[in-house]
Structure formats: C-alpha cells, structure tokens
Amino acid sequence: MVKLTIDGQTIEVDEGTTILQAANQLGIEIPTLCYHPAIEPYQVCRVCLVEVRKGTTSKLVPSCGYKVEDGIEVLTRSERVLKRRKTIVELILAQAPNSKRVQALAQDLGIEKPRFAKRREIECILCGLCVEMCNTIMGVGAISFARRGIEREVTTPYSIRSDVCTKCGACVSVCPTNCIRIEDIAGEPPEPIASEFDEGLASRPCIYLPFPQAVPNKPVIDRSNCMYFEAGTCQVCKKVCQPGAIDYDQKDEVIEENVGAVIIATGYELYPISEIPEYGGGKYADVIDGLQFERLLSASGPTQGEIRRPSDGKIPKRVAFISCVGSRDPEHHMAYCSKICCMYMAKHALLYKEHVPDGEAIIFNIDVRTSSKDYEEFYTRAKQEANVLYIRGKPSRIIKDGDGLMIWAVNTLTGKQVRVHCDMVVVSMAIVPTKETLKLTKDLRIPTNQYGFLSEVHPKLRPVESLVRGFYLAGCAHGPKDIPESIAQASAAAAKTLEMFSSGELTSEPLVATVNDDLCISCRVCIETCPYEARLYDEEKDIVIVNEILCQGCGACVVACPTGATQQRNLFDQQVIKMVEVIFGTQEPNR
C-alpha cells in the first residue's frame, strides 16, 4: 500500500494506482481530455497536470499516467497548476474551437477567447484516442498517425479507403472534437443500429437501456452487434464500469413455473409501411407511422419532443395524417378496423398544432369513428380548437415533391381533386398481432382468427376466455383495442382467473368425448387431432383416455376415430343420424 496526500487529504491506495485514480477515490475531480478509462494513458494533452511535491522538490506531472509514490503531496488546483492548465487548454481551444468538451474545459478555467491562432484546418487535437481505440482495443488497425510536426494527422495507410475498417464506430465514440468520420476511413457511411424504442428514428449503442422506465433499470447488451461477441475485442464497457457489473457470460434464462391459468396479453405491432407500395413502400424517410410520430412528440424521444422530420430535421409546416392504411382493406391487407387510429390521429394533430402553431394538420379519412365516452367531444375539439382539416377521401399516392411529399386524393365530399404538398406524412398503419403472439398461439395450439388475433369462447357472453381452458385474453392480442378497453379486459381476465381459483372445484360442460374401451385400438389419431391436449395414452390399459376437464367437446376426435370408439356424450352417431332424418322428413320424430 502507498500512502499520499491529495489536496491535503490523506489516502492509502494500491501500488501502481495513478494519481488520477487515487484522486477519483477521494472524489477530487481532475479535468482530463485525452484520458479514457479503458485505454492506456497516452499522456499527451497535459490537461490533467498536477503538482507533485516530494520533500523539497516539486514538479508538474500528468495525473492520468503518473503512479503514486509513498509520501508525496499532490496539489490538483495550485496556482502553478491552474496557470499552466489554462495555457494548455487555451492552445487546445484555438485548435478545436467547436468542440463542446474543450469549450466546457475552457469555461471552467475562465477562458473567453484563446490568445493563439488556429494552426490547422481540421479540429483534430491529435489526442490519439481514436488510434488507440482502433488498434489496441478493437484490434482492427485501420488508422494511425502519419507524418510529423505540423503535418501530423490521423489517417489510413497511404490515406486511401480502408478495407479493414469494420465501421464499428469506436473511434467516433471517443473523439473529443467530433472530427473523425467513418466515411473518411471506410469510404462509406456507417450503418447505425436502429433504436427499437425510438421506432428506428434514432440509433443506439450495443449496450443500452431498453427504454427510460425499464424495469429493472439496467443496461442490456445486444449480442448480435457487440464487438466482443462478434470478434472477441472491445470490452470497453467492462473496463469503464466501476462496480464491475458487466458479465459477458450472463445469458437469457428460461424460468419454468407451474401455473393454474395464463392471461395472454402479448399486445400488437404495426403492419409495415413496406407493404404499401403506393405510399412509397418505406422509401420515403418522411412517411412515418403513428408510433414513430409518438416518439417525435415524446420529451425523451429522438428529437427531445420537438417535431422535426426524419429526413433533414426541419420542422414540418404541413403534416398530413392518413387513416385506414392497411386496415379496412380486405382486398390487399386487413379487413378489420384498427379502432384506435381515429382517436390518436386527432390527438397527434392536436399536439402537432400545439408544437407548431403556424403549421397545418390535415387528416385524410374515410370515416371518423369516435364511439366511446368523450371521444366525439375530443374530435370536435381537434377541429374547432386546433383547426385540424379533415378531408374525406383516401389518398391513392404519395410521391416525392421537391424536398417534401405530394399526396394525391379526391375529396369525396366536394368531388374535387386534392393535390397537397406536405412536409411529412403520418400513416395510421393497421394493428396486427405481434410475431410472438403468432408463435405462441401456434405452439400452444390456441385458436385464433384468420389474422392471428386470439379467439374468445363467445363474442358476447364469454369475451375474455380463450377456447382453450385456463387461457384468458387481454388487450390487443385479442383484437384492436384502446387503453381503457384493454385495461377493462385485463381486469376482467384477472377476475375470471381468481373466480376459478377461489371456487375450489372446476365445473365443465357435460358434452365431452368418451371412449368405448372395447373398440379402441390405441392408434392415437385422436391425440394428434385434439386441439386442447385433452387426449392421453394410458399405457397400463393400452387405450386412449379423455381428460374431461380439458375436453371442450369440439368433436374433432369423433370424426378422426377410425373404429368409432370415440363418441361425443349425448351426441352419439345414432342420435345425430336420427336428427338429420327427422329434419329431412324421412323419419317421424319419437313421441
């Protein structure tokens, strides 16, 4: 252990610790610029200079690389340090006047304008972080220093396009002056990883918080893009994480639980714009869907709540909203109404007008459906308070028009052609079940409708129960729904579950399948056929039996059974045949 004092405070640290690390332990802040915790100190910027006194000698050393010695006295803000640091930062600021980090350093030291002239065009201060990052940390070696003196620069070998650059962006992430560009190194722009939470309107790193209110509020690693998992390099996150919380061996865990009931609430996703060729099929950056517009409105969104269009960041002065895109279209897409769009479009238009009061919001609609409490009033408000323009007519085309978009439609009420130039278009895409829902229902053999929405037992009388007993439905996995409806259904599903648990016994319908043991040849066709897994093979008796609680009396096994061993209770073949004969008048009903 080594004992030293920093700004009068005494501390004991391990041998080999740097002064910077020791000071950090004491909570003393030393400004740095070319220092990065994951990178071996290059000690070139000299911003972190401190005064080290040992006996009668005193010297200025860079704290990021200087190892502690027993009995030294370190001063981080002595007059000598500050004077020298000020000059250093002044020199750097002259070279990189636009760098936010350098500006902040200068401000702290009270520098208003550097006394020195800018020597080179590029703002690079030759701190070497990018070079070290690329070579040592990422093991790529696409860039290095070239030439000397005033001509010294960071570049690729022979200053030609690099073939080895992986466009990982590590160099960009550490550059304090934002002067290194992937395009200059690899000859093509980087491919950012789209942020799922921001609906692709922003990028995210490979280690990230899924969304601001995530529970637990801890970052996750995107293994498919992480350079450690891809090439075994980087590990910067591990190096900088002081509590040492990064664990690359951690894996997704599958936790198995025994439960008595399952409520399926797997939500929805939006039908992709790429399915709509007449609206550009996704080729226009400024044609976005409702969820993307929601992110633009959010204070935690990609534009911090300012409405700026994705293509060039301009504030759109005219925004068109189009309803029923991909829904109410049985010919090409989904036949059903997505239900929530009319209301969220009115909300979006209203909020847009609040954000951009001189902007114009146009809603292209076929019908405006406001069939819940207070909804009609809200729609009226959007029109009367915010002067949202409702045009009745479904546009047939969105095409490029200058730096904006042109919408073609017919106003079906006036009969006139509508050609509107818009700066941005928000399309209300159809609500569809998530891919996970589709997989789940397939795996669990839970019946759905043709679009993959979960089927209920009875549309009016049993709307929250699945056709498979023990599964309950809530929210958009069952069909398009808004928030109040989803909550009502979820509450009902929970109550139904509790009702089942609290009753102490299960009741079931009497009309279930039965097996005539003498006829059963245990071919087990019924097990394959049963959608409810109500058929079990009894090894002891060598027959197939019926779990009467799971059986829903659908009759699929009765049809499949080759020997007639399976019959539906109270609905035997003879009974059905008799009924048919009576209906067709070939037999008299029994009196």
Place this chain on the structure above:
Amino acid sequence: MERKNLIDEINPEIRDVLIEMGAEDIFKCYQCGKCGSACPWFQVGTYDFPVFRVALEAALGTLAASEDKEELAREIDKVYRCVGCEACVDQCPHGVDIPKIFRAARRLLVDFGSYPEVLKATVRRIRETSNPFGEPKDKRPEWAKEIGIKHFDPSMEFLYFAGCIPAFDLRARRVAQATARLLLATEVPFGTLGTAENCCCEIVRRIGAEGVFTELASANIEAFLKAGVERIFVTCPHCYDSFKNEYPDLGSKFEVLHSSQYLLDFIEEGKLKPKRPFEYRVVYHDPCVLGRQNGIYDEPRSILRSIPGIELVEVEDFSRSLSVCCGAGSGGLWMEWDRDERIASVRAKQLTETGADVIAVACPYCLQMIEETTKSLDSEIPVMDVAEILAYSCLEDPGPIILPEDQS
C-alpha cells in the same frame, strides 16, 4: 321549375339491369375515393372524373339513366371516359371492378343506341370487315405473305395470331413481322389463319356492344376449332386477355401465350440467342392489360435484360402495377381529345423524362398512342416493341428496325 335532376331517385329497375350486365360489385364500394386519384384522368388534371361515385350511382340506378338530354350527354361523356386500365381496381380496398360497372352502363347505352359516334363507327367497321380500320378482309394476311409465313395446319405447334393492329397498321406490322421472324428462327413449325381470322373483339366488348362480341368471338372460336388449333401465340395483350379470360365463357379451351412469354421461353430454351448489342438506355412501359390485368411484369423485362448492352431503367413511382395507361383501352384509341387533355401525354412525359434513348412497349395500342404522342411533344425518342429489340439482337435480318440514331 323542373327539380328532378336535383334528386337522386332510387331506380331499382335500372340497378337490376346494370347488375345483370356485370355491375355486380356495386354494393362492395364504401366510398373511400381512392379510385378517384388512382385514375389516369386525375393525372391529366383537366376534368374531375367522379369515378368514386359510379358504384353508388349504379346502386341508386341513376347511372346513365337520365331522361334529360343534356344530362344524358354528360353521362355518356363520363361513362366513355374510362379507359379500362384497372388502376382503380388495383388500389380499391374492396376490389370493386369499376371498369366493369362502366361496361354495364355502356351495354345499357349501346342497347339504346346512345353512345359516341366514333365508337359506333368502329363497332360497325369491325362487324362488317372484322377489323376496326374497315380494311378489306383479304388484306389481313398481307403482312405474313411478305415474309413467307405458312397457313396453319394441325401438324403445326401453334397458331400465331397477330391481331388487327399488327396486321393492318403499317407501323405495327413491323412488330408482327419481327415476332414472326423470331418464330421462324426457332424452327418450330407454326402458321396463321389468314382471312379466317377476325378481330378478337376485346374492344367491342369494352365499348359495350356485347352482341357483336359474342357473334364475332364465336366465329373466331369456330375457325380455330375447325383448323385444329390448340395453342395460340399472340402479340397484342388485348387479344391475349380476350382469348384467355373471356373466350372460355363461350366454350373455348385454347392455351394462349403472349409474345413476352413465349419469346422468353425460347430464349431460355436456347432457341433464340440475343447476341448483337443494343447499347441504349431503355425504359419499359407496362401495358395495363398485360401488367395489372394479367400479372405479366417480369417476362418483358427479362427479355430486355437478356439482350447485351441494354441499360434498363424504370419510371420512378409509376412502373409495374403503378404504371399509367396510354389511354387507348376500352375504346380510348378512337376517342379524340385535345393534346393537353390526353392520358397519353401524361404517360409519354413520364417516359421521356427518364432520359431513356428508347421506349419499349409490349402492346400495339401502347405503341401507337405513345409513338404519336411523343412526336407531338417534339420528342425524338423512338418507341419499339420488345420483340423488335429482340429481333435486332438475335437475327441476321431483323427486317426494318429504326434505331435512335435513324430517327431524325
């Protein structure tokens, strides 16, 4: 004052007649209006064509049914605007066949003899001479005789049916001859039926003259059966559509292939080998009847791509199913509009603005419309059929082919 025309009277009799005549989709329409801006007349922009109201008007029984002369004239004008391109059907959320509703109204008008004189004359010519130009019947085989095509006999593989425009129009005749030269080069035996061929009558049916259609189409079927025809190769997509989709209603069972299909087959089988480079930027125009109505988008493009030297470009935003009609369909070829009021002008402009050296088409109607219109736009960009370009690339003697540099 007479207020009758201000009211939409409900006229179930007319509605029922229209449904009987093919307007069965009228109750599918939910008035979204998407068809209104999908229609090529929207792009012409001089006339608010109320396409989206047609289904409703038919359901009310008010379509083409006014007793007021002036209003009926306006109705006739409206009903005969439709060029049957099906751009509306392609985009309609409920798949309402709007051209078919128009056709039902046309049948009603034709029955009463109230339809445009130019179309009356066309139908009359087809009825009398079996071709829309009123040319004598015995002139039909001339194009084939010039290059020595044999008469069809049952031992032959297929019948080549050139269609009226390629048989009689001097410009389109070059397309028929180029196609026939390619077919000769494959050495697969084929022939034509000469004077026994009638107009396919697709256009007659779309004008609304159902009776003439049935009469001449039946005559065609009879002639084909008598000659022992099983496979028909055509050049015109309108013949293709008619033979393939409409003749079976009259009891025919022929295999029908369009030139873009069989020529591609021959290339893939190695019977045709494109070798001479065609070093031009070529834009392909999708004919409505071939593309949207029969789903043939890729075959013509594949043929063009197989030719060395070609740079194939697309009309951005307006190709494949979003292609715009040339304006000739459903009788449009004979209707007369001012230059600024033509659908063809819209399409020709889109095609020339791609900067292509050559416009490639696969339909004689499109060829005629676009060629005439580009000329009227003072553009020197040549319009060629895909078969002509292929013949240029494959054959020693492709016949007269006019290249971009020969144009001016």
